[in-house]
Structures are given as structure tokens and as C-alpha cells.
Amino acid sequence: MMNNRRIPKYIVLKNELLSWFESGRLQAGKQVPSEHEIADQFGVSRQTVRQTFGELEKEGWLERIQGKGTFARNPERRESEQVKTIGIITTYISDYIFPHIVRGAEAELRSKGYRLLLSSTDNNKDKEMDSLQLMTSQPLSGLIIEPTKSAEGNPNLSYFLSLQEKGIPFLMINEKYRELDCPCLKLDDELGGYKAACHLIENGHTAIAGFFKRDDLQGVNRLKGFLRAHREAGIPVSPERVVTYTTEQKGSFPYDQAVQLLKQPDEQRPTGLVCYNDELAVSLVEAAGQCGLQVPQDVSMVGFDDSTLAIASGVKLTTMTHPKTEMGITAARQLISMIENQTEISDTIYEPELVERESVKKQ
Amino acid sequence: MMNNRRIPKYIVLKNELLSWFESGRLQAGKQVPSEHEIADQFGVSRQTVRQTFGELEKEGWLERIQGKGTFARNPERRESEQVKTIGIITTYISDYIFPHIVRGAEAELRSKGYRLLLSSTDNNKDKEMDSLQLMTSQPLSGLIIEPTKSAEGNPNLSYFLSLQEKGIPFLMINEKYRELDCPCLKLDDELGGYKAACHLIENGHTAIAGFFKRDDLQGVNRLKGFLRAHREAGIPVSPERVVTYTTEQKGSFPYDQAVQLLKQPDEQRPTGLVCYNDELAVSLVEAAGQCGLQVPQDVSMVGFDDSTLAIASGVKLTTMTHPKTEMGITAARQLISMIENQTEISDTIYEPELVERESVKKQ
């Protein structure tokens, strides 16, 4: 009774009608009882009902047609259909293969009428949080994410969970945070590392060094494959020939380590190098040069990702393929399908292939 | 009279009040006459005034405070502050220096709380139109555009004019459409072409070929500088040594032309090449190799843009600098200033510098 005095009748009525929507009693398209009926039913005047209906109409719950009646609508549907903006968060924008991934996604999204929001994390977890906040500060249809330092856990988990709550579909590329259950497009990195090492072994190399990044799972998995190839071939791997490094170290640490390894006497130095990616491979070709060694005559090299660097550099690199543009296109296509058809997408695993060029000495 | 019957009084009243805003009679913060006063003044009931006020309040023009009165507001201000999304349209995304420009802009925009919309035109005027349409289909704070085929006129002029009408500030990078009056950040391409040619002339070359794109103004201006250097040095330029090409031809035409020029006998073939950009320079190093010529021993080369290709390739290219990342950062900063402070920005001209590496034979 006190309550009825305090809360205006038209608000009470509004809440009642909103609960009808929630319970499913009112569904989009169905006719709502007329103003007179509602008024009689709730013991209020028609004007009060009109006030309630007016607000609900403004908010998109109802549609009133003069002479015909009042009809229920679903306001949420319209919003999500209007947005058509998709975000992509990658570690880097300008470097290496990422422009190609972005390009593939952009072309696909544009052709389907979606706008592309781009943001990078510079492989920094704090910036990843900033990017997520910015992206979701306004309505968003979906999100493509390349995890930042995927091997080091996920401090921004709560943000990803809130994406799921908000019903914003997202998928991951290159790697996936183990804690999250979402579709992922990735390379079979373990197989890639395996194939790269095998290629050197098949060409007679037994002293092979591997250089891998350890703060993302791609590096960890490539190393895993590298080790499996040795195990299966019965070749022991000496620990000093496995160099792992972090993003922060990539500028000089692996280069210095390579110089250390390569300036040893011939019988001790490695004759083949498996490099985490082409970027590193190009830098290690330099390192070999500094030690007076020629590629591939003195040292063989296998890169990763088949980037433009692989063919632009003086020594054309033998490398493992990466789908790049293709991956961007497929990621965009799958995300659109998740948005528009609410379909479940399963993981896509690409198989890396060896591209033979000039950086491995043929036996 | 007829009119008063047709148009509802509350609509008439609403339009009247909106005109008060337009004329400045109502300004943000000022109190509006009370409902009773308005009712008396216009000869309508208080309920009718309430209906009008209710709609104006929903639309953000009025603020009603119980017991105090009704006050005017400015709804437009709020909208523009909310958007904070900036678009970038470039010709390419994945290639060459563009990722660096985008990266600079992205970093700057993210740090200022703006979201970045990215779209590319693939150097195609139709796609430029698509991109403009998509970008402006939802509220936008500003736009950074790299013109597509700037030397070939501007069929999408009407879109750019509508940007000005909507009050969306925009600026251009690399080049500007002659028909449009907007801030532009660009390289002094004429000076760049001049400096590149001068460098070869200073090193004793007199038979210099130039390869330039002709469908964008950057290429046209670089050629202009190339010619001025020859004129000032009193060296005639034979027409067959100036090769111009379009985007569509860039795959093989300049390469084939270079081979034609370089396989001539020594006294006829050019000893120095000025290339439109590093991408082309790398490809022409190949062409020289195919003719059995070494760079720089037999042929000298100057590239343009100081891209990653310049140092990644076997022959480290002597090239002209391009601000790239810096240009992206500055473009973003200027655009934000145009949006937030309505300041006028004048053109920014960067002066290209020569970077000496290994592709020009020292005399």
C-alpha cells in the first residue's frame, strides 16, 4: 500500500509489461491488449496506460499503429543489426605478416558491409586491456583477437568473459588463451617445427640449432616439434643449441647467441639453424656473415611464415608457409557467420608446408 | 486555419520552440517559461504543453526539474563528444610503408582515447567510394585519407563535399586532390626526385634512367625533380631512359623495360637508376642480375621511402627517407586538434633526406 503510493502507477505498469516480455507472454509481432482493456484490467485510467505505452514505444518495446492496435517488438534485435562494426586486436600492425592478416580480414569485411576497427597491443598486456576497453566502449558486432604473450596466462580474462556476457562473439587467431573457450584459427606450429627440423636432418645435418620465442605459444609449439624431429631421428639435442628468448630480448639476444655458436670451430658449430620466423632468420644470416660464414654453403637456415622478407633478402629463404591473408579472410568470414547465423564454429588448423629456396644446402 | 486543424498543436508548439533555439532566444542553461505560462501564451492547455516538453526532453533539448522549472540544453554537443572514432582510408594496408603510417596513427589515436576504423581502396576509385560510404554510415569524428590515383582526378568529389557539410573534419596524407581544400601531410616529392638524381650525378653518372609511377602525383612530382636535376647539371635526358607506368603495370612492365635498357652495350646502357620506390628498386636489382650486372659495381641504384626492404635485401639500398610512422602520428594529432579545438591546420611538408648505403658506387 505504501509502495503503491510511492511508486507511480505508470511505472508499476511499465515494469509489469516488461516482465511480460521476459516471460515470453509478449513476443515480437504479437498484439498487445488495447489501452482500454489494459486500463480496466489494472484499474487505471487510459491516460496512465498511454503514458506507459509512450515510454515503452520510445524505448523500442512497442509499436503503436493508429486504428489498428499496439504491437510488441524486440528492441535488442534492431541494435545488433545496425552496428556492423568488427574489431581486430593484434600484437603488431606494421610488422611482418600482420599487415597481410589484417588486409585479408579488411577486404572480406568491407565486401560484407562491415566496418573494421583496428588496434594493436605492441605485445603488451596493459595495452591489450586498453584496446579491449576502447573497442567495447561503443556497440560492437564481433571481435577478432590475436593473443598477447599467449604463453604467459591471461590477466585480462574478466574482459573476455564480459564479452561473452554481452553476447559479442569473438574468435582468436594464431593462438588461443587456454582459459577461454572460443573458435581459433591457427597454424599447426608443432608440425611446422617438426617439418623444418626434418628438412635439415634429411639433408644430412646433425648439428642443428633452434631459436624460438618462449613468451608465446607459437614459439613453444615450434620448439616442441623441433625436439620431436630430433627424437624420432635419434639425434641428441645439446642444450646450448636451443636458444629461447622473449619479445623484449629479440633485438640482440638471439643474434649474439648465434654469433657465439657460429664462431666455434667447424666440428662444434651447428651447420643448420631453425629460426622462429623469417625476421629472425634474416638477422641470423647477418650473424653468419659476421662470422665469415656463407649461407647456404657453410650454414643452412630454415625460416618461418614465408613473409616478404623471405624473398626480398639477398639469400632467398627456405621457410614454412603461413596462411596470412587467407587466415584473415577466413577469420572474418567465420565471425560474420557467428554474428548473423549464430552458428557454432570449430577450430581451424592450417598445416604449414615447406617452401624450398636457397638457404639450405642440398646434399 | 486549415493548417491549424491539420497539424497538431503540440507539433506546432514544438517547432516554435525549436525555432527559439535556432534564433538563439533559448540558450543552454537558460530557464524556459513555465508550462502554465506557455499554455496561456499559446492558448493551449497545460497537458498539450507537457506533451511538447516531453518530446523535447527525450530528444535532449530540454531538462525538466520538478519544483524548479524547465531549462534549455544543447543536445548536439553531447553527441559529438561521444563518438571518438576516426577513420583511415589508405590505398594499401599490407604493403610497404603503409603499415607504418597506420601504426603511428593507431598508437596516437589509442593514447587519446579514439578508436581507429581502417579501410583500404586497393588503389581503386570504386572501392574508395565504398569505403567512404561505409565509414560515414555511422557517426564519425574525423577522417584521414590517402588519395587513390591522385593524378587522375576525383570522381568521388561529392562524397568529400558531403563530409564538409556534415562537419566531419578530414585531412590527406602523401598527396591531396587538387579540387579539395584541406590540410595535407606530404613529402616534398619534387625535392626527393631532385636529390636522388643529384646524388647519382655527383658520383659521376651521366647516363641515368628514371622509373616513375604516373597515376599518382607522388610519382609525377618525383619525376619532375629528376628532370630538374638534369636540367641544372646540363645533362640531357633521353626519352627512352624515362619509364613511367601505372599501378596495373607495376608487376612486370618496369622490370621488362629495365632489362631492355640494361642489356644494351656498355656505352649505351644507363649506369644509374632512380626508382620510384624501394619495392621497385628491389625488383630492378633482380633485373640487373638477370643482365649479368652487379649492384653497385656495374649499376647504381637509388630507391625511395627507406622501407624495411631497403635493409632486408641483399644489396642495402641507398634511398630517400619517408617519415612513415612520424607522419601517421602527426596526422592523428592534427586531426584530433581539428576535432577538439576546431583549429585550422596548415599543410605539413616533410623534406626527404638521402640515406647512403651500398647501392651507389662511390667515385
Add this chain to the structure above:
DNA sequence: CATGCCAACTTGTACGTACAACTATATTTT
């Protein structure tokens, strides 16, 4: 002088009436 109270004002809620405008259906007319 400070405090509290009241009056006069504002907007908010709620009821009522009347008629206009529109839609759909049933009925009558052609």
C-alpha cells in the same frame, strides 16, 4: 540574527471527457 514555517511557485502523477483519425469488418446499396 538565525531558524523554522508557510505560501507560492514549479513539475509530476492521475483521473476524466470529448472528439478526430484511422483500420477492419459487416452491412447496404448499386
Add this chain to the structure above:
DNA sequence: AAAATATAGTTGTACGTACAAGTTGGCATG
């Protein structure tokens, strides 16, 4: 059978009254 008309229902506009709730300033009281 088709067309025009009437009718009953819907929402839209417009007026009116009454009181509630909140704000402000002036007045009386301590």
C-alpha cells in the same frame, strides 16, 4: 458480384480537474 457505406474498434489529439512532490523566497517566531 462489386462498390459504397455504416459501425465498432483502435490510437491520436486536446481540453479539463485535482492533488502530490519538490524548490524557492518571504515572513514570523525564537
